[in-house]
Amino acid sequence: METTTLPVISRSPITNKEYPLPVNADDKKGIDSFIALHPGKKVVIVQGLGFVGSVMGLVVANALTEEYAVIGIDLPSASSFWKICSINEGVFPVLASDPKISQYYQRALQKKNYYATYDNYAFSQADVIIVDINLDVKKQSSFNDDVEDYHVDLAPFKKAINSIGQNCKPDVLVLVETTVPPGTSQKIVKPLLEENLQQRGLPVAELKVGHSYERVMPGPKYIDSIQNFYRVFAGTDDKSSDAIEKFLRTVIRTDEYPLTKLGNTNATEMAKVLENSFRAMNIAFMVEWSRFAEEAGVDIYEVVNAIRMRPTHKNIMLPGLGVGGYCLTKDPLLASWAKMNLFGSEGRLHESERGVHINDKMPLYAFEYLQSQYKDPLQGKKVLLLGVSYLNDVGDTRYTPVEGFYDCLETERAEIALHDPHVLYWEEKDVWVNRDLQELLQTDYDFIIITTGHKEYRNNAELIARLLQKPAAFIYDTIGVLTNEEIKALAAKHTVKVIGRGDL
């Protein structure tokens, strides 16, 4: 799908509707008439309409103790413009199993207090600006072979901050929610905004900047993971932290989930990446143990469940195909980068980088294990992958570990069919995904491989019965979804292998 010309349309993967990209970025009229609908209300802008920003906008539009006029802003690009149009046309741009998403969106539609735009003019009208844009890490090699060879490009982030500084009021509150390298609010965001204000001949004394990270979990508790959960925040100075606290109290159930105020924004920024690094490390730690279990004839799932009986060990992780999603795959690297580049340290965060490295290699291991168990070439073999999302019961393919595994199969020229109950279209690979398992199972496969732990594949007696009617295949559970009884039943006909389970 490479093209040398710029895209001119943006297509909604939800409605399939196509939107021509705007030729100029002028939406002043739209913004002004939206604001005119809400006299006396504070204007809150959410910058970035992705998995966090679009839903954060919903939450602010349904604030608890104050009525806000909410504007979501994103770039008029092929990947974002449809979201802007969709919000304004009455179709929320995120599919989620949480029923509150649609409740909140319907309420916002009734109140007409959630507008979306691409025009930076909006910033000039804002009392509060919440920054929810991405800040990416680019890994240079496939499967992150060189643990130290990654690149943090702050340019798009800085550009977004500049677009605020070039337009905002001098007393605006800019609240960064993006996961950033520790030090960013203090050393990058605040100076950039001040520089812009000074260039515009405006005072900087009343500017307020701080950081508070979300802990969004897309899925059945999407809204609650923002509104009904613990929050950590800090300002770059006292007036900023006071303003943030006041704002968050209007939006979040702070009575049940008290706010945690930290000493400075370096601390909140570090807390976020440390949280995710901790989880990434706990997964990486399990990788070598699941190999050991295979060698020792031990069922690692049984072992981990026994260990989880201890309250202090409840969060020990299970093995699997790999680690995906937007956070765990990059946050430790953001931290290590910041240590060296924003604080001038000579030492990297070696262990945290290694954790990412180990996790990134997991799909490769899963593939090599398959090859070690099935010696014939894979060329032309029919393979069914069950699940492309990185997370159980959610349709999110960002940095899914299934991608690396899929790439390996493609390189060997296997014929791959894809199933996922939550994914229609796999954006990163530009392929369609079938949601109808019954239909897929009319074909015979050489390999049936469970690659995501969706509930459709768990304790599904019908699925097991159906598989037992199929010709002998190689069934490979990379997640540990199959029970010992199911494995025993399937093994009567098929070859069955499970990562982390010694042959039972």
Place this chain on the structure above:
Amino acid sequence: METTTLPVISRSPITNKEYPLPVNADDKKGIDSFIALHPGKKVVIVQGLGFVGSVMGLVVANALTEEYAVIGIDLPSASSFWKICSINEGVFPVLASDPKISQYYQRALQKKNYYATYDNYAFSQADVIIVDINLDVKKQSSFNDDVEDYHVDLAPFKKAINSIGQNCKPDVLVLVETTVPPGTSQKIVKPLLEENLQQRGLPVAELKVGHSYERVMPGPKYIDSIQNFYRVFAGTDDKSSDAIEKFLRTVIRTDEYPLTKLGNTNATEMAKVLENSFRAMNIAFMVEWSRFAEEAGVDIYEVVNAIRMRPTHKNIMLPGLGVGGYCLTKDPLLASWAKMNLFGSEGRLHESERGVHINDKMPLYAFEYLQSQYKDPLQGKKVLLLGVSYLNDVGDTRYTPVEGFYDCLETERAEIALHDPHVLYWEEKDVWVNRDLQELLQTDYDFIIITTGHKEYRNNAELIARLLQKPAAFIYDTIGVLTNEEIKALAAKHTVKVIGRGDL
């Protein structure tokens, strides 16, 4: 204290009483008359009277649904013989803050059902033998410089198993509680016992062998950590696992804490070392983050406490002086050794070995940080160390990280005074410890260093006031015991440094 002659006495560190070592190992008369007191009762032997075995003996002597005659057995050596004598003389050989220890011991004294001996003849009388001896790992270099250079010596463990096999009944149940390299029960204990029985012309068909690990926490819940806690077990065959289950149900509150039965003893052995490796890794992971916090002017304790608000992140660890105790310092190495030596794997458990390596180096880092902050030579400086135990509020100096730190100070020829409310005598260093902080504080020190997080050093306004009366000193909190308010107060007079806290 090196000597070329064998020791002839064993001294109790509790009563200071000295016991001449027995010239031969004959205690048949004592054993027989003890058993004669308990006709019809099953005889349970606990092999090894250390921190686990001596208290496990107490728990079995106070079993819930059956009356046992319990014999503790250990070697007639300088370090163990006094424990044998002490148990028989009415002084329990373990000091602990748990009041149940003394209640249980008093009950056993009244029932006269807990006897101790050094004579292997006892094994011939046993229905159940619980193995609670040590299995050590020797690290070859100071601070574990070479991560792969350690040595697992199974000889003493095998010798102890042989002493059982040479004496036991052919239908005995041998329950290993020792933390062993995964594979040990199946590949070492069972074959050794069978070999011995065969050499004695006895059948092996009724021998029962299995593994169930304790999760003892010396401290205020010592007994409960054995009797009122989740247990994992497996037998080397079905009759063994049935026998173990039946026995454990008589001893442990399995109604409240259901037993977890695993598929084989490799799995239970792996579960134990994995539990401890998980914890060791979580500590090691925090090491580099506490350095980063220092560089970024962040208080890592504040950050970690914010993260702990998440139920999934409750067990993220705080930084400190290092990792001590008998388990976390060696269990990951036992596992890696077993992977290579009992299962013939080519790969080590690299990450788990690295975790131990990082933790072992922590006291060295703490010392280097001290040197970096205090440039003058330490020779002749007066240093007070607050705490020598490895664990808060417990007197346990086994593999305490204070030792490495103490060694560094000694190498620099500092003058060291030691305080610990729970330690009278530091066995590994052969030095006495002062339990009277008031008395110690009559001296002036150049350095006052908090090395264990005992509650005596926490929120102790009197201690802070007393320190403020002293001449200016370098106060160094390696644990994070001091609050920000205390640091601020102390900093008015002293230099105050805390590991993991950027200067506040």
